[in-house]
Amino acid sequence: MANETQIIANAAAIQQILDQAKSIPQLPALSGLLSLTDKIAFYIESSGVTVYATLQDLLASVNGGFIFIDGFAVVAEGKTTLIAWEVGDRFSGWIGDRYVVGKIISLPVVLPADIDDDTKVKLAIDGTIF
Numbered sequence: 057m058a059n060e061t062q063i064i065a066n067a068a069a070i071q072q073i074l075d076q077a078k079s080i081p082q083l084p085a086l087s088g089l090l091s092l093t094d095k096i097a098f099y100i101e102s103s104g105v106t107v108y109a110t111l112q113d114l115l116a117s118v119n120g121g122f123i124f125i126d127g128f129a130v131v132a133e134g135k136t137t138l139i140a141w142e143v144g145d146r147f148s149g150w151i152g153d154r155y156v157v158g159k160i161i162s163l164p165v166v167l168p169a170d171i172d173d174d175t176k177v178k179l180a181i182d183g184t185i186f
Contacts (some may be wrong), residue, residue: 086159092135111138126167141165148181 092112099106101114115123115132122129123138128149135142141160148157158171158179165176 058176089139092132092138128167141167153185155181155183155185 060089069102084123090111090114093110095108095110096114097106097108109117112126112132112135115121115138119129121132123132123135125139125141125145125147130141132138133148134144143160143163145160146158147167148155149161150156151171156179157169158177158181160176163177165173167177170176171179
C-alpha cells in the first residue's frame with residue numbers, strides 16, 4: 057500500500073513536470089543583452105546528449121575566437137560585453153589600405169577615428185600597402 061501511494065505521488069509529480077514543459081517556440085524571446093558567462097544549452101544530435109557552453113566558449117570555437125566591433129576583429133577571450141570596446145581589447149583590421157593591430161588602453165574610444173590617438177590605442181602593427 058505504501059509503495060502504491062509513492063508510485064501515485066511520483067506519477068503526479070512527473071505529470072506536473074510534463075504539463076509545465078515548453079517547446080522552444082513557446083519560450084519567451086530574448087530581451088536585453090547576453091553576458092559572455094551566460095550558459096546556453098545545445099543538443100548534440102550525434103550522441104543524443106544535451107550540454108551547455110558559455111557564450112564565451114561558443115565564440116572561442118567559431119571565428120577563431122574573434123568577434124567584430126566597428127569592422128575590427130576583436131579577441132573575444134576576457135571580454136565582458138560583445139558590442140562595445142573595453143580597456144584591454146586586442147584587435148586587428150583594415151582602414152582602407154592600412155592594416156593595424158593594437159590594444160585599447162582607455163575609453164571612450166571610437167575606431168577608426170581614434171586609431172592614431174596614443175592615449176586611447178597602442179598599435180603593435182601599423183602597415184600600409186601600396
